[in-house]
Amino acid sequence: METYDVVVVGARCGGAPAARLLAEQGLRVLLLDRAARGSDKLSTLYIHQPGVAFLRAWGVLDEIRATGAPPITEVTYRVRDVVLRAPGPFVGGGNEAYAPRRADLDEVLCRAAEAAGVTVVHEASVTELLDEQGRPAGVRYRRAGRWQQARADLVVGADGLRSTVAKLVSATPYAGHPRLSCCLYGYWAGVDASFEQHQSDGLWVGVIPTSGAHLVACYFRQSEFACVRVDVEGAYDRCLRTAAPSVAERLAGAERIGRLIGMGDQQNYFRTASGPGWALVGDAGHHKDSLTARGITDAFVQADLLARAVADAGSLRPARLDAHLAAYARERDRRMMPFYRSTLAVARLDVEAERLAELRRVAGSPELCARYGAAVAGVLTPEEYRLHDAALAP
Ligand SMILES: Cc1cc2nc3c(=O)[nH]c(=O)nc-3n(C[C@H](O)[C@H](O)[C@H](O)COP(=O)(O)OP(=O)(O)OC[C@H]3O[C@@H](n4cnc5c(N)ncnc54)[C@H](O)[C@@H]3O)c2cc1C
Known part of the structure; x- marks a missing residue:
């Protein structure tokens, strides 16, 4: 049996950065994905400025630019007769968003994981977790017609909306909302x-x-x-x-x-983000309507939070690790919940008179347009945006 410190299931925008950041801490990491390497994935591609800031910090932004995805520095939003032009906010040294093809993005992230020492294996489908005294101790997976096992102290499910890991650990769903x-x-x-x-x-x-x-x-x-x-x-x-x-x-x-x-399956949910010896990252643990294009950026945020939690634990010994994984779960909810609520509001696709009046007021003020752009990008929480907006209201 192969032995690692961490097995990450799912090698796209949640799993690949998580694996990379954990490997950079000196951990031995196996990253598995059942898809073929370089395959496409359903997505409208848009990465907000805070997501791009992660790509810049991780040293892969030039590779993303080299895919030919053009920089996006402004959004034009038109609702009935209202036209609003919102500049992208500056975050982490730039104000561009990008929309690279998913096959390109995921490949760049996998290459960065490999460069950090992660063992990346595609076309490997995880079906079971190994169990040691009631906690996951690795995974069983099938590759090229053969069953294999990998032992690890931490199993990370970054395996998307229909996460196998979430099912196997019985992660509890909460804050669910019907599809919009x-x-x-x-x-x-x-x-x-x-x-x-x-x-x-x-x-x-x-x-x-x-x-x-x-x-x-x-x-x-x-x-x-x-x-x-x-x-x-x-x-x-x-x-x-x-x-x-x-x-x-x-x-x-x-x-x-x-x-x-x-x-059509735009589910809205949270699932418990961690438990003894396991954690969920990206869509595996939280999904919302794609209308606000937050999933990739949120997956980056969660990969970063998880890696910090493991670093803070300083050890993979169960008691310490589990306490820090629990802290990761709390912080994930604190960071994701405001944007989940605002996404649920926007994805109803209603154009209420009140909202139209607000957009008209914003469109007439460069300062409010800039605040609006920052809120859309997720730099301001909806609450921060409303407080400031109220202060500026005539
Ligand atoms: C129509 C649509 C449009 C979207 N548009 C945007 C957008 O514009 N901007 C944005 O930020 N987000 C968008 N999203 C959301 C975004 O695509 C996701 O939030 C993001 O891909 C989540 O990344 P992830 O790594 O968590 O999961 P995924 O990208 O879903 O990757 C999960 C990986 O896990 C693998 N896997 C699954 N099960 C197993 C298993 N048992 N064993 C091994 N591997 C497994 C899969 O093969 C897959 O490669 C959109 C989503 C949809 C559906």
Whole structure:
């Protein structure tokens, strides 16, 4: 049996940085993923400025830029007649967001993990946890038709929405909320557009510049999912023409690359983030509607928090480790909960008169636009944004 200090299950934006940061502490880390290396993943790609600050701090931002993903320094948000231009906030030495292709992002993160000494193994599917005196002591996985086992003191589940690790440790779900939206997106070549968001009642369109193309996403209420899935092309077209007619016009002269991709399973939940000898990072432990594009940045935050908690424990001895993993779980909730609540509010896709009036007021003030951009990026919590906004209100 192979022996490590930590096994991380899931080698994308939660697992790969977590593995890397733990290896940099001198721990022997195995990173497993059942997907093929370099494979794609459902995503509209956008990484907010605080997420980009992690990429910069981790020394991989130049590799991300080299994928051809252009810097994004402003968002244009259009709701009915209101047009608001919000600059990206400066965080950790820059004000750019990026939307790299997921296969590129995840590969850059895996390479950085390998460079830190992590053993990275793809096409390895974890099915069971090893057990020693009631705590996980490693994993059993299947690779190339063979069963293998790896022993470890800490098992990290970074295995996404349908996490096997979360199931195997019986992580308790809480703060759940019914699904709110569903989405369709496609890639387009030859579009003249920057980073744009358009909203009308029940519909939302995002235009996101990525390497060599624009990703154009349409969001609908979850109650429409049954209709959307039977006529994907019609629903996408209708959403564009209703919520973003200027985008529909520009796409008429552009070329779509590939088919439309859809996602109806936009779950909203928290799961207990840690227990004796285990922790969850990223979607495995917390997922929310993708409309606010927070998942990648949040996965980075959690990878960083977990690595700090393990460093603070200073040892993988059960009592110390578990206490610090519990602290990680508390801090994860403290950091994620405000943005979870604001995401649930936005993903309803309602355009209330009150919200429209607020956006109109913000649009008229460069200072409020900058505050709005900082709130969208997650630099200000919704509470901080509202307090400041109230102070500026006439
Ligand atoms: C439609 C859509 C659009 C989105 N758009 C954005 C966006 O614009 N910006 C943003 O920040 N976020 C976005 N997100 C969310 C973002 O994609 C996720 O939050 C993010 O990928 C979570 O990363 P993760 O590492 O936790 O999990 P994942 O990226 O899901 O990776 C989990 C990995 O675990 C592996 N795995 C699973 N089970 C096992 C097993 N048993 N054994 C071994 N490996 C296993 C999988 O193969 C997978 O590679 C979007 C999500 C969706 C669905």
